[in-house]
Amino acid sequence: MGAVRGMAGIVVLDEHDEGLQEERQPTWHARDVAMRRAAQAGVPVLLVSPCPSATAAAAFPAERQLRPSVGDERAGWPIVDIVDRTRDEPWQKSLATSPLIRELRDHGRRVVCVINTTGRARLLACRKCRSIQRCEVCEAAVAQRDDLHFACARCATVRPPVCQVCGAGAFAALRVGVTRLREEFEAAAGRPVVAVTGKDDDTEPVAEAGVYIGTEAVLHRVRRADTVAFLDFDAELLAPRYRATEQSLTLLARAARVVGGRAGGGRILVQTFLPKHEVLDAVLHADPGRLMTKELQRRRELGFPPSAAIAVASGSGVEDFVTALRATGVLASLTLDGRALLRAPTWDVLGDALAATPRPKGSRLRIEVDPPRL
Ligand SMILES: [Zn+2]
Numbered sequence: 001m002g003a004v005r006g007m008a009g010i011v012v013l014d015e016h017d018e019g020l021q022e023e024r025q026p027t028w029h030a031r032d033v034a035m036r037r038a039a040q041a042g043v044p045v046l047l048v049s050p051c052p053s054a055t056a057a058a059a060f061p062a063e064r065q066l067r068p069s070v071g072d073e074r075a076g077w078p079i080v081d082i083v084d085r086t087r088d089e090p091w092q093k094s095l096a097t098s099p100l101i102r103e104l105r106d107h108g109r110r111v112v113c114v115i116n117t118t119g120r121a122r123l124l125a126c127r128k129c130r131s132i133q134r135c136e137v138c139e140a141a142v143a144q145r146d147d148l149h150f151a152c153a154r155c156a157t158v159r160p161p162v163c164q165v166c167g168a169g170a171f172a173a174l175r176v177g178v179t180r181l182r183e184e185f186e187a188a189a190g191r192p193v194v195a196v197t198g199k200d201d202d203t204e205p206v207a208e209a210g211v212y213i214g215t216e217a218v219l220h221r222v223r224r225a226d227t228v229a230f231l232d233f234d235a236e237l238l239a240p241r242y243r244a245t246e247q248s249l250t251l252l253a254r255a256a257r258v259v260g261g262r263a264g265g266g267r268i269l270v271q272t273f274l275p276k277h278e279v280l281d282a283v284l285h286a287d288p289g290r291l292m293t294k295e296l297q298r299r300r301e302l303g304f305p306p307s308a309a310i311a312v313a314s315g316s317g318v319e320d321f322v323t324a325l326r327a328t329g330v331l332a333s334l335t336l337d338g339r340a341l342l343r344a345p346t347w348d349v350l351g352d353a354l355a356a357t358p359r360p361k362g363s364r365l366r367i368e369v370d371p372p373r374l
């Protein structure tokens, strides 16, 4: 962008997209760079999005926001069906709800199922003694990998699938993952189901199928479908991340693109115990903008961007770096996993402090500005 001469303006398409944030240091988001550059060059910047980010909403007062007509915005969204799991009988038993099974069995429809739990299961109990299976090193719950072995997500210890309490070898999966669900859904659908768990930028084409199941990467790898079903959307809505609301909305917008507008029969199925959640409400009314007023207020109260500036520092030497940073007025706290959360009232204050604080000798620091998964 720096090389463009005589620039008349900047347009950022899908400004909400996390893919526009650089993964290497410094972890700039293209939208923020565009806004800064446009201001420096004295030219206008236009941010475009079906679900504007909190940053964009805060940067542009209502009178500078352009909206399509209500009719156009509605037509762009598919039909959204909320599957209220609190009504399930037996309660909470299975992710294969009856509305989902109807979609799976309709061989005229291509269906994509999304669940962000990989492997066979994330939480397991022994069928004989009912003990939750935990890591023998660090006591975190173990997950079952595709090769059936148990693996600890915290310390990576792997062991064979044998109960550490009673020695039995049969387990109940309390939180199932993609691999296990693929088998279950294939039986329910009566047609092949393909699992997709690669990275978003994986260019291998996926095998042709009528039903896919995968982590959210599947929404980037399968281009067209009739239905996208979110099997456990509460894992997104309730994720312990300050941007969970925004990210849940983004997922729904992504799914809407895969299935197309309501006129073409596109459908999103959302399985949830929170059918009245504000994110779902916004999408049901085809009005994502309504979320942001509340969201911005919450961010202000909790001291998160765009009302404040945050970064995460990690790597060797982080303790000394944090001590030096504190002298500049930046709030810095070390977390259990050895990373440091840095907070300041504005990006300029944080940026100046990070630039001015010398790196401890021999340190290898990584600093992520406003990491998307915090
Ligand atoms: Zn046991």
Ligand SMILES: [Zn+2]
Pocket: 135, 136, 137, 138, 139, 140, 152, 153, 154, 155, 156, 157
């Ligand atoms: Zn462990």
